[in-house]
Amino acid sequence: MRIASRLLALVVALPVVALAQGKTIKIGVLNDQSGLYADLGGQGSVTAAKMAAEEFGNKVAGMPIEIVFADHQNKPDIGSSIATKWYDVDGVDAIVDVPNSGVALAIAKITADKNKVFIDSGAATSDLTGKACTPNTVHWTYDTWSLANGTGKEVVKAGGDTWFFLVADYAFGKALERDTSAVVTANGGKVLGSVSHPLNASDFSSFLLQAQSSKAKIIGLANAGGDTINSIKAASEFGIVQGGQKLAGLLVFITDVHALGLKAANGLQLTSAFYWDRDDKTRAWSKKFAARFNGREPSMVQAGVYAGVMHYLKAVQALKSKDDGKAVVAKMKALPTDDPAFGKGTIRADGRKIHPMYLYEVKKPAESKGPWDYYKQIKEIPADQAFRPLDKGECPLVTAAKK
């Protein structure tokens, strides 16, 4: 009976060793489906990927396209084992999305080791195109440097010259703090201190009290998603904003503003790569998305998944092959990008996708015509200024090319 139970266990497990790579283009959407970042990516990213595949009629170079998805639960070990299994056993060719910088860094390495393709839309750490860059990674949408440069610079220029940071204690939070501190000091400001909190903390009161006692003019929130929302709520409860200090949300998504409400969020300045109401093209695409996704307008992460998958398929079509990850990414860098969400752009040698970034301010309740009408544009940061200069990133691909 023990033999039987063991055999049964083997059958139930089912991850049988894969034979030769299949003749399907398989794209895996790996993100947080149930936790902190589920709203800004989640199933919306899967919808976005499917929309991109449909633009090509679900077939490229004679190969049908299949979209699969999984939940990494913001844990690097779960993300790693899903990615390894996808690549080794399930014949997945490209992984997209991956919010949570810790998981993204792990996926980037695994993808490079197995020569597949990794198009990140959700994670923020600028290390993906810096120290940890690989020839198989493309970093779409945004990163900590562009956010720091957008929001950070503007806030300091407007008079917020002393800062205290509330940092999410993982790769993203630390990268965001590092990049924003650099911008603050470069523009004449001073960083008075910082405090780290665990991911998905439930109570921010003690951290905010430390921020309050520092007497810094600006409290920089180097966190995202639910953590940012909770910090803002707790700050209002403890009278921090009434006390004269201002909050700077360094990474705020439209889904966060939707959850907070305009009453709590108005006046917040944020940098974003995409806003559904920016121009006719984005409006048209977003309308199609919202029709398929419960009337919710897309976040910049979901838009990035759409655009990234589109460009990947364009490259595969041009090469007529998908098997060599390095070659596909090289083709993606060679071809200029053009899509309704981000307009025209390029992908640099270090894997960084280049497009303009935009500084927005959250509208007051009176200024908004309805749900999702939340932003007014303050400034467009041109593409050549929006991202970290190529030579400052310490990306080994770039330094090697120079020699």
Place this chain on the structure above:
Amino acid sequence: MTTHGVEAKPSTAAEVRIASRAELRSLRVPIAILIVVCLVAPFLVYPVFLMKMLCFALFACAFNLLIGYVGLLSFGHALFLGGAGYLAAHAARVWGLPFELAVLTGTATATVLGLVVGWVAIRRQGIYFAMITLALAQMFYFFCLRAPFTGGEDGIQGVPRGKLLGLLSLDNNLTMYFVVLAIFLLGFFFVFRVIHSPFGQVLKAVRENEPRAVSLGYKSDHYKLIAFVLSAAVSGLAGATKAIVFQLASLTDVYWSTSGEVILMVLLGGLGTIFGPVVGAVVIVCVESFLAQIGGWVTVVQGGLFIVCVLAFRRGIIGELARVLHRPL
């Protein structure tokens, strides 16, 4: 906790050795089956998945030593699994130690941690012991969360597998599998040997009737502590191996949910049986992998299994099988 294995009744050390060899001989069929299945499996099933099963099976065997044979329920064994994993990963990646030394580093760490935790926790028994181990393990979790070398939420990534004894590259999954299998069998037989030894006999005596054992002159606390440290060491071996195989050491391995998982594995497989922990580990890893598509329901199923096992299935799979076959398993 009382268990339901069948015990022999030798009295001198020599008789114990003979009895242990006899027991080993009587178990030769199940052991042979185990070895054959393990040798054939990697050609049928994804080796990485099998290695996960082996590491957890070893962890479960180590845990079973403590609960099945000493009667102590530790709710913090993740401390040893994860702690060893972190040190082994750090040793391999930062200090550049080869595979076997990295694993040894991890195991040594777990042994030391076992000594410290055991010394504090052994003072109390039963439920208190469980709560204390849980609290200490949680303390260790918070330490790992903040300590810079563990990488916090990101964990230690990109751990190289390296070469075995400087010769055999472990990057190939199949090679790695056989190395892990060797480690598992080593640990498994070590635990078996500990149980069937004069030391193991005293442990059983302490579990059955501690005041009596003390009155016979055995320092029960010392025996319990040694058993605890041995259990911690083998758990550390499992954890160190796991970290190198998966090339990642993360917070999940030190979180109390992992401690709960190993308890479930041993409970489901059969407390105090030889093969129970192995079977339990295999079943739980398969269930989790099968349910991974449904994501969040894994914990619900685990909880359900706990409830069912405690209310109606206390002997576990192997325990029931042993009862039916009227022989120890």
Place this chain on the structure above:
Amino acid sequence: MTTVFGIPIQALFSQLLVGLINGSFYALLSLGLAIIFGLLNVINFCHGALYMLGALLAWLMLEHAGIGYWPALILSPLAVGLFGALIERTMLKRLRGLDPLYGLLLTFGLALVIQGVARNYFGVSGEPYDIPPQLTGGKNLGFMYLPNYRGWVILVSVLLCTLTWFVTERTRLGSYLRAATENPLLVQAFGINVPRLITITYGLGVALAAFAGVMAAPIYRVSPLMGADLIIVVFAVVVIGGMGSIFGSIVTGFALGVIEGLTKVFYPEASSTVVFVIMAIVLLVKPAGLFGRTT
């Protein structure tokens, strides 16, 4: 600005306040745990999950039935208490007489199930629950800012703990409970329905946890995992206070909350581990806990 050991006094008192609030929850939860352990000899691992359930029910009542905070303070503990009584009747009863560790494992399994189901339906990030309008705002006391709701939490916790202690130690019902802990057979021989007493006690202990949950909802978000990490700290509190002692649990709960708050001011890195360090020290010096009776 005055400073104490280099820390501005405002920060010190604010952190102490936060500590006292955390302490209130520790005290309420360890109280329920101590009562249940005292009578049933069961470590109720699902105490944290039932605390969460109390908060979740309050949120659900607000979202779907428009029932506000004040009625929820009564209704939610009532519902969860009944649920607890059901658990005791159907499951815990069968484990009477077995090794108490089985009770621990059963309640652990229950905790996993309750938390898992909640997580699947409500997600991990949690839901907001507004402070009732009567308790919003705060007072600037000069040396610190006291949000009204947090003051209310402390007040209610102290009252409830005192009430529970009084009932257990000074009333007839309490004396039956304590007697039944010592010798259930004898007490049953006197004609007291001990099984029913046990079921009621479990229900009450669990209701206490749910009440704490409703109180916690406006401060911490209502999240399916809100009880999971908290329960382990509560275990440590109970071990420090001494398992058999109700008074010990209450005092230790508040004291540890304050100590944790102080640690956050002077040595923030250690704030999450200080409770466990104290537990280890107490165990080495006084294994039965500070107020415990040796069993």
